[in-house]
Amino acid sequence: MTAKYLVCYDISEPRRLGKVLKLMKGKGIHLQYSVFHCSLTWPQLLKLKEELKERIDEREDDVRIYPLPSEGKVVVMGCGDKVPEGVEIFIQ
Numbered sequence: 529m530t531a532k533y534l535v536c537y538d539i540s541e542p543r544r545l546g547k548v549l550k551l552m553k554g555k556g557i558h559l560q561y562s563v564f565h566c567s568l569t570w571p572q573l574l575k576l577k578e579e580l581k582e583r584i585d586e587r588e589d590d591v592r593i594y595p596l597p598s599e600g601k602v603v604v605m606g607c608g609d610k611v612p613e614g615v616e617i618f619i620q
Contacts, residue, residue, distance in 0.1 A: 530567045532596040535576075537562045540588045547583045548591075551576075565596075 535552060539545035539562075552558070555576055556566030568576065573593070580591050 530569050531573075533566045533568055533573065534594040534596055535564045535566055536592045536594070537580075537584075538590040539584060541585070544583060544585065544589065548580065551579055551583060 533556075535556065537548055537552075539548050552564045555568070555572075556564035559565050566576070577593070584591060
C-alpha cells in the first residue's frame with residue numbers, strides 16, 4: 529500500500545543539491561524548486577530516507593518529509609501546473 533508524502537529540502541551546497549535533485553526526480557513529481565510529491569510504500573520511504581542521508585550534510589542541510597492526509601484535497605493558487613494524479617484541486 530502506498531501513502532503520499534511531501535518531500536521538501538534546503539541544501540546549502542550546489543553539488544549536494546544536484547545529487548538530491550537527481551535522486552528526487554526519480555521518486556516523485558517536482559512541484560516547486562525543492563518540493564516533491566511522492567507516492568511511496570513503507571519500504572520505499574525507508575530507502576528514500578537512507579538515500580537522502582547519504583547525499584546530505586546533516587549539519588548544514590535540511591530535509592523534511594511530511595505525510596499527506598489520505599483525502600488528497602489540495603489548494604493550488606498561482607501558476608502551479610503539476611498536480612499529482614488523483615488529487616482534487618480547489619482553485620481560489
